[in-house]
Structures are given as C-alpha cells and as structure tokens.
Amino acid sequence: MSPGRRTRQLALPLAMVALAAIVAGPARAAYQATVDSNVSAFSFDCININDTFPTKMLTAAVAGYRNLGFSTTGYSGPAFTRAHVLARTPADWGYYVHSHGDHYLNADGKRYAGFKEDAGLCTGARTVFSKEIAAARVGRQSNLVIMSTCHLGETATTMPGAFAIPMVKAGTGAWAGPNFYLGYLGAAWDSDEFAFETRFWNALRPGYGVGQAFDVAKLGSFNVGFAANWYGSYVWTGRAGPLPPGCTKCV
C-alpha cells in the first residue's frame, strides 16, 4: 500500500474525530440525541473513493437536532458500533441513523427492523436489531427518531415500538405524545434521503410542527418511487424533552 493511499484512508476518520470533538461543544439542554452515520463501507477505507452523502447527512442531522434543543453528538467510523448504540440509547431522547437498513432475520428465528453498524469495517458489520434497542430502553419515552435507511418506514417496521413511539398517525386534533418517527419505504437512494432531510430540517421553524415539516419536505424532486413515512404526533414542535407543565400540544 502506498503512503498516499494510507494517508488518504486516514483522512475521513480524522475528519470525523475533528467533527465529533467540535460538535460535542456546550450542551443546550439535558436531552440527549445521538446521530450515527455509516461512512466506512463506501469510503477510502474500503474502496478508492468517498461517498459524500453520509457525511453531509451527519452534519445536517447534528445541526437539526441541536436547533431543536437536543444535546447532540455525531458518530461515524469506528465510533459508530452496535455496542455504542445500545450503550447510549437508554439516555437518548433523539436518535438518527444513516446506514444500511432492512427487516433482518434474528437468531430467534423472527425478523426485526434493524440497521448495520459502521465500526470502521468494510464488510462484516453487525446488525443492530430493534429488539435489542427495545430491551435496552425498556419502554423509555423518546422524541424524534429518524431511520435514514432503506425499508424502516414500512408498515412492517418494528423500530418505532423500540423507541416507545406508537405506530399511529395523530393528525390535527389528535395527539400521540411529543414524538415523531420518520423512515423510508422500500429501497431509497441517498440523494433522495439527503434532499428530503434537508427540506425537513429547514422547514422546522416557529408555527410548523414536525408533520408539517414532513409535508413540506415532500415538495421536492425525487427519483420515481421514493416515499417517506411517519408515525407519532403531526402537530408536535419537535422540541427536546417532555412537554412543559400545562402544555398539552405546544404547537
């Protein structure tokens, strides 16, 4: 291996360490959010080129959660492992992941929604199953969960339940608590997920709930067949934490 290639391989992990260290910065609130993005499988670490989408989506999600008042840290590369996800999830009010997702067969013989860790691996990454997240969280409330993967927005997904988000669509005049789950149907290209999420984060502003931001995010150009889905409370603001006393919906 040439020195140039070896150092090029170091570029992305170094950049991620720098990013994570800076992003860790001063916390705005006590409500933790974790943002994970799988960068390694399609980077200089494994092939001859870097896919830029995962890094951009990590940056956008960290900014998005922080704007909503979450104490947010982004992870990728060797720092984004199955063990890391399961260790942090009990304290997460917000969780975002961009990775390979599917309904995977578990050792118990059943299929569960899940996604692949990064762990700095080119192949052989382990699956994080919804079953494991549910066991770690033991029904603890969450706020905003985004599965930026293929398939995990489908009606068969078991992921919302792992975060105690009911699989209902509570629209105007209804309420499922201060929570919202976002995922995609079928196989979704990175460019579509990036465009959708860019518009979603951008639309979250005073007067717009997460459901409205979801609807605004759909007003864009996408590949044929791209589709996103949601569960939770349409009118919720997306702000971190439980609702303040006396506040029922806080639109």
Next chain:
Amino acid sequence: MNALFLAPLGRRGARLLVAAAIAGAAIGLGLPGGTAPGDAADRFVAGGPATERAPLPPEQAAQVLAAASSSRQRLGLPGPAAVRVDRVTDRFSGMTYDEVTATDRAGNTLHLQRFDDRGRLVGAVSFGWQSRGGRPMPDAEAARARGSRLAADLGLNVSGAPDVRQDPDDGGWTIAWPRVVDGIPVLGDGARIDLWPDGRVHAVVLAEKPLESRPSSLLDEGAARQRATDTLGDLFGSRAGQIAIAAVGLGWVAPNDAFDPAAPDAPGSTLRLAWVVEARTRGELADGLRAVKIFLDAGTGALLGGDVLR
C-alpha cells in the same frame, strides 16, 4: 508543518479535512450555514439553511395572491382567515418562488402554495393528516382518473400514463408523471399529485429544471458501457468483481458531489445529458451497499456524479 501534513493526504483528502473542520466549527459555534444573503459566494452548505425569505413589494404580492386564490379553489383548499406571501430563495434547488401561506383564525397553518417566476403553480400542500373524509376512491384507476382531471384543471401540462401508487396507512394515492424530453427521462423532474383516500388534494408538485444544451456528439452505448466498466473498476478496485452493471441509459441529471467532496453540497440546478449507469452489488459488498449509479457526461464520458443505494 501544514505542507508536510497535507501533501501526503492528497488533494481530495485535504479538501475533505478542511470541509469537515469548517462544517464542524460552524455547528459547534451555532453559526448558520451558507453565507449572507446577496453574497456572491452564496451557496447551500449541508447543515445550514436551505431557504431565505423576503417580503414581496405590494403590487407583486397582489398578483401572487390573486393567483393563489384562483388555484386554491381549483385545489379545493379551505378559505383562510389570513395569508402571507414571501419571496423564497431556495439554495438547495437553485429556484426562486413566491410562497403563499394560509392560516385559520387561531393562527394554525392550513396550506401553502408556491408559484414560479412565470406564475405557474409549482407546489401546494394541505397540512394535517386527513385520511378520513368522504367515500374512499375504489381503486388505482379511479385515483388515476381523478389525478388526471386535476392535472388538466391546474394546467400542469402532463402527458402519458402516470405512475399510480397507494400510500401506506390509508394515506391515499400518489399519481406521478415523470418528465420525458424527446424520449429521454429527466431524473427527478415531473408532476406529482398526492390525493387523500377520498380524492381530496393533499399535495401538488411540479419540478421542471432547465436543461443544458445537448452535446454536439454523443458517446454510443457501447462506449458508455466500457467507460462505466472502467470507472467502476477504478472506484471499487479489488472488489470490482462484486459489482455488475444492471442498466445503462441516457438521462438528464443534476450533476452532484456524490464522489467529489470539493463540489457544491447541493445538486446542480441545470441538468446535463448523461449516460446513467446503475450497477448492483453481490457477495460481501452487498452487506452495506445495494447499488450505485454513476452519471457520465453523454458527450465526453466525464464523471458528473452519481448516487448510492445502501
């Protein structure tokens, strides 16, 4: 010190480090992304705002509001208690449009409509989850007929049979007309109407980006396939045996930074003619990557960008 450090990283590695450090610093400091409005270097940066809003002069606002009132009735949207109109500069799409937002007496946002610089309706959405209403449309054919009537009424200038899809959780129907120019698909462009189960309008989108001139001469498909094979071999190196070309075709595409961290974060706003090559993975590579698309300039074969399916 810097020179010694950066030289062995190579240009791409160095650019990546600098870009990530700048993005990280901006997030850490809570700075908005992008640059000040009016700045010549004004461009979208991932993590920063995608749009800027400004008020419209009264006479222009009056024209937009008149158009919105007319299309609101055709869309079947409820009458508002108040409306607001903004000129929106969308850094991500490279478009500018006028957005009319309607609210009820309690100040709740009811719906919005967008109009381009030609006064065409390019976007509309009725907010709220409204899956329950009148009698549901019975099937895809009924949804197609309803969508086609609406498209004609709204002047969306669509042609051909639309793609019709039923949304999950009683979400209604999506009727889409992908844009095709001289037989060549325009990726991402077209018209789309989202209907609630009973046929009421949920959303309308019209995307029609400008097209660059066609190259004076085109690579033929065989040459494009060979160029794609070479490019995939270069990208995937020793793992190129785990990826194979599944489809090759001409398409109008937005150049992007998929494989070039130094390129702008947003896709190009003017589309270029390209050979679009989709390759599917197998074996270990498929554990983390389902497919990849590469866009090759139809004239020169240069890599214009691409996409990734994880």
